[in-house]
Amino acid sequence: MEADFIHWLREHLPPHPTLRSGLGDDAAVLALAGRSDVVVTTDLVSDGVDFRLQEVDPSRAGRKALAVNLSDLAAMAAKPLAAVIAIALPRSGCGTATALDLAIALYEGMLPLAAEFELAIAGGDTNVHDGPLVIAVTALGELTTRGPLTRNGGRPGDKLLVTGHLGGSILGYHLDFTPRVREALLLHERYELHAGMDISDGLALDLSRLAAESGCGAVVHVGEVPISDAARSLDDPLQHALGDGEDFELLLAASPDAAAAILGDQPLDCPITCVGELVSELGLWQQSPGGERSPLEPKGWLH
Amino acid sequence: MEADFIHWLREHLPPHPTLRSGLGDDAAVLALAGRSDVVVTTDLVSDGVDFRLQEVDPSRAGRKALAVNLSDLAAMAAKPLAAVIAIALPRSGCGTATALDLAIALYEGMLPLAAEFELAIAGGDTNVHDGPLVIAVTALGELTTRGPLTRNGGRPGDKLLVTGHLGGSILGYHLDFTPRVREALLLHERYELHAGMDISDGLALDLSRLAAESGCGAVVHVGEVPISDAARSLDDPLQHALGDGEDFELLLAASPDAAAAILGDQPLDCPITCVGELVSELGLWQQSPGGERSPLEPKGWLH
Numbered sequence: 272m273e274a275d276f277i278h279w280l281r282e283h284l285p286p287h288p289t290l291r292s293g294l295g296d297d298a299a300v301l302a303l304a305g306r307s308d309v310v311v312t313t314d315l316v317s318d319g320v321d322f323r324l325q326e327v328d329p330s331r332a333g334r335k336a337l338a339v340n341l342s343d344l345a346a347m348a349a350k351p352l353a354a355v356i357a358i359a360l361p362r363s364g365c366g367t368a369t370a371l372d373l374a375i376a377l378y379e380g381m382l383p384l385a386a387e388f389e390l391a392i393a394g395g396d397t398n399v400h401d402g403p404l405v406i407a408v409t410a411l412g413e414l415t416t417r418g419p420l421t422r423n424g425g426r427p428g429d430k431l432l433v434t435g436h437l438g439g440s441i442l443g444y445h446l447d448f449t450p451r452v453r454e455a456l457l458l459h460e461r462y463e464l465h466a467g468m469d470i471s472d473g474l475a476l477d478l479s480r481l482a483a484e485s486g487c488g489a490v491v492h493v494g495e496v497p498i499s500d501a502a503r504s505l506d507d508p509l510q511h512a513l514g515d516g517e518d519f520e521l522l523l524a525a526s527p528d529a530a531a532a533i534l535g536d537q538p539l540d541c542p543i544t545c546v547g548e549l550v551s552e553l554g555l556w557q558q559s560p561g562g563e564r565s566p567l568e569p570k571g572w573l574h
Numbered sequence: 575m576e577a578d579f580i581h582w583l584r585e586h587l588p589p590h591p592t593l594r595s596g597l598g599d600d601a602a603v604l605a606l607a608g609r610s611d612v613v614v615t616t617d618l619v620s621d622g623v624d625f626r627l628q629e630v631d632p633s634r635a636g637r638k639a640l641a642v643n644l645s646d647l648a649a650m651a652a653k654p655l656a657a658v659i660a661i662a663l664p665r666s667g668c669g670t671a672t673a674l675d676l677a678i679a680l681y682e683g684m685l686p687l688a689a690e691f692e693l694a695i696a697g698g699d700t701n702v703h704d705g706p707l708v709i710a711v712t713a714l715g716e717l718t719t720r721g722p723l724t725r726n727g728g729r730p731g732d733k734l735l736v737t738g739h740l741g742g743s744i745l746g747y748h749l750d751f752t753p754r755v756r757e758a759l760l761l762h763e764r765y766e767l768h769a770g771m772d773i774s775d776g777l778a779l780d781l782s783r784l785a786a787e788s789g790c791g792a793v794v795h796v797g798e799v800p801i802s803d804a805a806r807s808l809d810d811p812l813q814h815a816l817g818d819g820e821d822f823e824l825l826l827a828a829s830p831d832a833a834a835a836i837l838g839d840q841p842l843d844c845p846i847t848c849v850g851e852l853v854s855e856l857g858l859w860q861q862s863p864g865g866e867r868s869p870l871e872p873k874g875w876l877h
Contacts, residue, residue, distance in 0.1 A: 291611060295725060295726065295787050296649075296650065296722070296724050296725055296726075296771070296787075297615060297645075297646040297649035297650055297725075297771055297772060298613040298614060298615035298646050298647060298649070298650045298652065298713075298715070298722075299613065299614050299615070300611055300612075300613055300650070300717070300722050301611060301612045301613070301614060302611055303606060303609065303611055303612045306606065308594060308603055308604060308605055308606055309603075309604045309606045309612070310601040310602065310603055310604070311601060311602050311604060311656065311658055311696055311697060311712075311714065312600060312601035312602070312658070312697060313658040313659070313660045313697060313698060313699050313710075313712060314660070314699050315660035315661070315662055315699045315701055315708075315710065317662050317701065317703040317705065317708075319703060319704050319705075320701065320702075320703050320704075342600075343600040343601050344601060346599075346600035346601070347599065347600055347601045347603070349601065353614065355614055355615070355616040355712055356616070357616045357617070357618035357660070357710035357712070358618070359618055359620050359708050359710075393614055394614065394615060394616060395616060396616050396617050396618045396710070398618055398620065398623065399623075400620040400622060400623050400706065400708070401622050401623075401706065402620065402622075402705030402706045402708070403703065403704065403705045405618075405620075405662050405703070405705070405708045405710075407616075407618065407660035407662075407699070407708075407710030407712075409614075409616060409658055409660070409710075409712035410601075411614065411714075412601070414603070419599070419601075419603050421599050422598060422599055422600075423598065423599075468599070468600055469600060484598050484599075
């Protein structure tokens with residue numbers, strides 16, 4: 272299987288300026304000399320947990336496997352450089368698709384996304400096993416001179432901003448989202464961001480993590496949370512927006528002045544919304560439009 | 575599970591000078607500024623294919639998952655820098671071990687090997703799923719000023735050298751081998767190597783790949799192949815040495831003069847042996863001690 276697949280790859284993997292040598296050797300050589308610091312992240316997705324191959328075209332599963340890693344690069348405000356792809360394929364394929372068909376379809380989902388973000392597919396390892404499809408992508412990114420956007424720089428009084436809309440991702444967005452790489456790079460370059468991450472496990476849970484890393488608490492203004500149309504089609508849309516996860520939107524902390532500038536400029540193709548603020552008292556609260564605060568449980572999607 | 579595991583990791587992952595920030599953010603920041611070019615490789619191992627968890631302590635499976643990646647860095651003559659670890663754990667664990675027990679045991683196998691090679695464990699993703707244990711490690715290495723050791727630099731007339739002994743790895747060596755990182759770096763620095771790789775799929779198959787990448791054929795002097803004690807304990811030891819794979823020894827091509835110097839110096843803690851030569855005619859042959867040549871099938875362990 273792997274020999275046939277490498278043959279396919281040789282014909283379909285585009286060249287890339289960062290990639291000095293790739294296929295045909297034991298490892299790929301990346302031309303990184305003179306670059307800034309490098310960011311590395313890995314995310315594993317598997318059939319039955321992150322998608323269901325019986326319901327989803329494998330190209331969308333492949334695309335998601337890469338997109339979640341690009342979202343982690345966005346979370347750090349890093350420019351995508353290269354990725355490697357490790358795959359365990361079900362030995363007998365899926366339905367009428369052989370293992371080789373599956374491998375090719377996964378790459379057909381990944382390659383356009385890689386091209387969109389000028390990411391080199393630098394290598395991989397493609398195996399069969401007696402289990403469900405597992406895809407582990409590792410992505411490398413390059414920091415700008417602004418350095419990384421981290422979770423630990425938030426300060427009490429910072430405003431909390433989110434891109435796009437939250438909730439209901441399971442209805443399809445979790446497979447088809449575009450990682451907020453361009454948005455993160457633009458905001459990190461143009462404004463003074465204190466902290467940031469991507470929302471993968473739900474606003475409540477991920478905000479609790481950002482706040483904890485920053486040594487702060489956080490208040491969510493529940494009336495301000497931008498709720499997706501998908502979440503609005505479900506019961507209790509707010510709870511979906513707070514806890515569904517897989518939104519892959521950016522959650523940012525910035526000073527009131529910087530936040531006001533961002534909110535006034537609206538410099539992105541998607542909306543950016545203030546959903547609350549960091550506070551000095553540790554913990555997580557929700558605040559109603561009337562101003563009443565009550566504890567908010569940091570629950571979300573635990574993988 | 576993941577929250578408990580990250581708690582364990584925070585207490586057990588050592589700091590590393592290359593690792594600027596790691597746990598607690600969406601990606602790790604590696605301090606690579608001013609470094610030479612970087613090599614990246616990924617290898618995935620899974621229960622039932624690369625080890626059997628019912629027979630093997632999970633710490634040995636974890637160690638192997640990292641070691642095969644270090645062997646790929648050795649194959650390129652790269653110095654280990656950092657690795658990220660993606661794991662899919664069987665939801666119900668294995669035997670009496672919970673998924674969390676398994677995750678910790680895997681790391682307990684990896685951490686000493688990482689320390690031995692001064693490798694930073696820069697991050698990971700640890701999940702449960704309804705399938706067998708899958709471990710996908712991605713390793714980054716730094717090239718020396720000699721550049722990468724690749725498969726495509728061999729020339730007709732080059733001597734073929736292998737480190738250590740071959741065959742019978744399945745009897746235990748495939749789990750406990752020490753990747754030939756130090757050996758590759760020493761040889762690449764001290765001698766003029768034309769081509770190299772690690773033997774993961776068997777001497778015959780891997781040599782056919784090195785020869786093809788170099789645009790050459792190759793002859794194996796079967797009487798000279800260093801056969802391991804393990805292979806000698808099996809029927810037809812030579813066939814095991816030629817085709818078992820998972821030897822994780824180095825296969826190198828060097829000019830006759832460079833090869834003679836290496837063989838005379840024997841600069842490694844393990845033996846290094848001449849097993850044949852590259853030739854201009856494409857193909858793979860075996861040559862008996864009496865000098866007769868016959869075709870050698872490039873078969874080995876196909877993953």
